[in-house]
Amino acid sequence: xxxxxxxxxxxxxxxxxxxxxxxxxxxxxxxxxxxxxxxxxxxxxxxxxxxxxxxxxxxxxxxxxxxxxxxxxxxxxxxxxxxxxxxxxxxxxxxxxxxxxxxxxxxxxxxxxxxxxxxxxxxxxxxxxxxxxxxxxxxxxxxxxx
Numbered sequence: 525x526x527x528x529x530x531x532x533x534x535x536x537x538x539x540x541x542x543x544x545x546x547x548x549x550x551x552x553x554x555x556x557x558x559x560x561x562x563x564x565x566x567x568x569x570x571x572x573x574x575x576x577x578x579x580x581x582x583x584x585x586x587x588x589x590x591x592x593x594x595x596x597x598x599x600x601x602x603x604x605x606x607x608x609x610x611x612x613x614x615x616x617x618x619x620x621x622x623x624x625x626x627x628x629x630x631x632x633x634x635x636x637x638x639x640x641x642x643x644x645x646x647x648x649x650x651x652x653x654x655x656x657x658x659x660x661x662x663x664x665x666x667x668x669x670x
Contacts, residue, residue, distance in 0.1 A: 650667040
């Protein structure tokens with residue numbers, strides 16, 4: 525800030541001590557301390573007044589309520605299980621899009637725990653591997669050697 529370094533401040537203090545003199549230096553140091561104290565109190569008062577007039581406190585409370593660091597997914601799921609908000613397995617819907625297909629056997633469509641198997645397609649041979657970094661993983665299908 526303003527290009528002031530500790531060396532420059534030390535040099536200014538040394539020159540001030542030489543110019544002011546040893547007798548008057550404690551008096552001026554006390555005055556400087558009082559000015560700094562009043563400026564600090566004034567700045568704090570101005571900040572509080574501006575915060576009250578602008579309504580920053582209420583905005584800060586709203587943003588604190590939306591802080592993503594307070595949301596722990598493990599705690600949210602644990603609380604949902606404890607409150608019974610997550611339905612039992614028999615009430616869950618399948619995430620497989622083939623389960624809603626009318627050509628699929630109704631016995632397997634009614635039971636979401638049953639695997640939906642398409643007999644017309646052969647099962648692919650290979651494996652999924654995880655590639656990329658831990659920050660951005662991606663699944664890659666690697667076919668088996670024929």
